[in-house]
Amino acid sequence: MRQPLTALLWRTALAAALVCGIGLLPWLSRTDPALTVLKARSAERDPTPEVLADVRAQLGLDSGPLSLLGQWLGGLWRGDAGRSWISGGEVLPEVLRALGASLLLMSVALLVAFVTAALVCARTLHLGARRRLDGGSGGGGSAVLAALPEFLVASVLATVVGVHLGWLPALGWYGPQWTVLPALALGLPTGAVLGRLLGDLLPGAFAEPWALATAAQGLPARCVARRAVRRCVPALLPNLGLFVVGLTGGAVAVEQVFDIPGLGRTTLQAALAQDLPVLQAGTLALVLLAAVATGACRLAARLLAGPALRAGALTTLHRPSPPTRRVQPFAYGALLVAVVALGLPRDPLALDTGERLRAPSLAHPFGTDALGRDLLARVGHGALDTLLLALGISAVALCAGVLLGLLPRLSGPLADTVNAVPPVLGALLVTAAVGGGTATPAIAVAAVAWTPLAAHTSALLTQERATEHFAAARQFGAGPWYLLRRELLPAVLPPVTRHALVRLPGIALALASLGFLGLGAQPPSPEWGLLLAENQPYAERAPWAVLAPAAVLALLGAFAVTAAGGVRWPGRRRGRTGNHTSGEAPARPSPVTKELVEAR
Template sequence: MLLWRAGIAAALVCAIGVLPWLSRTDPALTVLKSRSADRDPTPEVLADIRAQLGLDAGPFRLLGDWLDGLWRGDAGRSWISGSEVTPAVLQALGVSLLLMAVALVVAAVTAALICARTLWLGAHRRLDGRAGGSGSAVLAALPEFLTASVLATVVGVQLGWLPALGWYGPQWTILPALALGLPAGAVLGRLLDDLLPGAFAEPWALAATARGLPGRTVARQALRRCLPGLLPNTGLFVVGLTGGSVTVEQIFDIPGLGRTTLQAALAQDLPVLQAGTLALVLLAAAATGVAHLLARLLIGPALRDGALPSLHRPTPPARRSLPFAHGGLLVGVVALGLPRDPLALNTTERLAAPSPRHPFGTDALGRDILARVAHGALDTLLLAGAITAVTLLTGVALGLLPRVSGTLVDTVTALPPVLVALLVTAVVGSGTTTPALAVAAVAWAPLAAHTSALLRRNPPAPHPPPPRPRGAGPWSLLRHDRPPAAVPPVTRHALLRLPGVALALASLAFLGLGAQPPSPQWGLLLAENQPYAERAPWAVLTPAAVLALLGALAVTAAGEGRGGRRRRDRGEPDVPVPEQPAPAKELVRTG
């Protein structure tokens, strides 16, 4: 297992090292445009640049030179500016680490506020076991680019309370830290809020209450008791901050590692992209490793041997009307906007306010925003459906081989989708296929883990199993018995993740890694209208409201799925679908 993990890590590092060789776009043409845009790209000129960069030496020579330079602290020189890469990347890394540290404080405060009610009720022996508010669940499911866009538009531009652009002092860290920390804190708070009722209901807590111990003491010990359930998610939590910093730094114009790497990917500045991507990967891997180490040190063999019982809040009855309400609103918006032309220009109505003629207003070119939102929704959801189908097949197939896919699932989970998108951009360039490939590369992992979990479970059958047919091998039994039992619940799981896939596509399109103008992709709508947030805030807030509606649909659909998951009377394994805010964040960790 250790060798398998080491092999995957080595393959990832080697892939980063040979990016100049893997790239379909000619790196020599990129360098020529940056150095001398007026010079003709003749074959002789391009061949001379390739010789200077060593691109004709082959992948092994490129990888060897890159690794040798890294060993000496030299990551090469930028193809665009000609400056050394290592000092610039280290400086950007320091900015990102400072931003993430402040975001962690915001996340801790947010999680404490979400859990305050449960802690107070538990300390005063009034805990009723009801789930927390849905507002935190919706916030947890929203991508960072959406939260950052709304904060920058409302708080930074319209109200003017805090600066929305730049990195010049403590005031400039507040809005970016809120954009990163609020969704992450909502995820952490939801996880902790689900664990606390189980801790207060354990025998030790009941005995402590009966002996008259102060409620504060019991609440403090309940928090410590929930630590085993939180530590395994801490790595993903920091990975989410790592990916989210790319989007937040881009929106708030922060010279951090995420923005530096993103701009290098868009400009095909591969030396900077290689160093930045490697730094982000190492940061995410270090966070995951530290989380696993803390779990082993603080919990010991109890977690390893399964002696520590799991904590969970009893699944509340699903509110069946909410998914239909959110879905109905979304369908209504799409139905109203589809008859309109999303590409029709009318420069006399530029940045027009919402009116009966244009319910969502118009953008900087006079195009109807409702039409663009509706057509963008159709394009995004259709692509998300295709990706969901592909990842479902991939997840089920790899889930049937847990020894092969188990370590691969752990590795993929530790990679934010935006890093995969940056690597894909370096190879094939930005376009409509880039976000699809990036999301599909990571979306299969939870479905494979779910399939493996279902196959490991052996629920008691109401009747003895039939005798094994003569001549039937293990592959035949696997094909005719176990997959049919796993496919229905995993299919439902995949459908519940479809809104999260759509949000992930929108997030990557917002960064410029997807479709290009004039496409009405959802994320692209926000990116196009962000510069006009001061004059026309509706151009940003109306698409953001529709995306928030999709996030709410993701949460309520997941709650409905969990509410109806237990079907022991039909012999279905009792393996609940993971709560949707966490899967959504796994996908939307561009953010």
């Protein structure tokens, strides 16, 4: 009883700190909130001292931020979130309408994501159920799909499917038909990532004794596949909770493209306009949604695992796989290096107005942009910023995720709270605290990039501690350091590292999204997100201007995910039941067991 109460108090304190930080945003930005509100209400009025004093009196700004925060928190008990500083309307109905739109979009996007994940894992399920599985789910198609920028997919779907073909409405939010295109833009990349994570666990499930027994009894392959999925789902549910929040509050770019009045877009607009009551209510809604989603997913994970989780009767899903020669990562990596190497000798800033929006040619293999600049040069030079920054953030996120994942009581509530802040809003908070610049998107993305890795680490540790071999090692006298070094880390580090590599394109996309929304690098920087934003208005006339950086992002995703398949713990793990049908070495007794047997 004490532990749940402590966790609840810890979550409440973190949520309160986040809401209070959001409440101080207008003052942290070192700008006069009255001036911002005046510009939003009536830009033609001169900001004279008298006019600004009148605005401060109307909003109650003279009493200071702490008094405003106290009044807002006091009003919440009465169901009153205040009135908008810009429109003057009640905040709570506006935020609830935005939350309803986001929840509907999230539900349809999750359906698309589940279908996509099933398609990604279809081959693994088919081969594993028939005992012909030789490794994890392969192929770079899902990697390319996971690396496609959501805002680019949204723009292409809106232009091609909505405008040119006229099959579905492209703009607005008036009914179920308007959810299809944005749900596809959000669900396809998310489903590809979920499919890769599930495909990473399935070989271990098919190698467990129950799978061997059911196959020997002649049960249908679909029954074996269904039970294997059920066995793997508990380890993925904590990450699914993070996906839910990301699809609700982090879909700002997609909501911008399709003109959807969702919660992410409403919160972003309130932050830009310093509409404090709307910003606070929107952030509180995201925090509550994060708490409900992650709590429900953790409860579902415990229910699916059943009594075996408490009795220590599980078997490990992570088994050493024999070394394999993979050609795909070398091919993708060589192609990526070739693109960067060909672009670096060229000048990314050279202007030639006579060569504006030229199609690809020998002189300009990727074509030119609206100012006549060579796109190959800009993509090559932008790789130095985008790739190196994404790699650095991924490394930091991996280390932080694993370390915090080892402390689930600390990291669980912290990850839930941090994940409730969309990267766009995080960038605004960083800008307000330390000012703008090239470091702003890096800090904002790094602040949230560790959360899925920490959730994955803690979920795997929970299941690994419930395995038979872990319980046996403890009974034979193994100490905490031995258990961590020889039992837990070999089971956790390889899949979490593969997860970090799968997330590498997502980190690059998050940086690109901030650039697309104008919160990242500024012109004339060749950063890939800025390239997409600059050339987006010319996508119909010169599609190569958008496809060039998007194709390189997809190439990065294919390289990262295919390279992740080769990540293994060095050496053989001992103390496992080997699977002779999959080419694994027979199990050897652990050193603890061997020493005790010799002593007897």
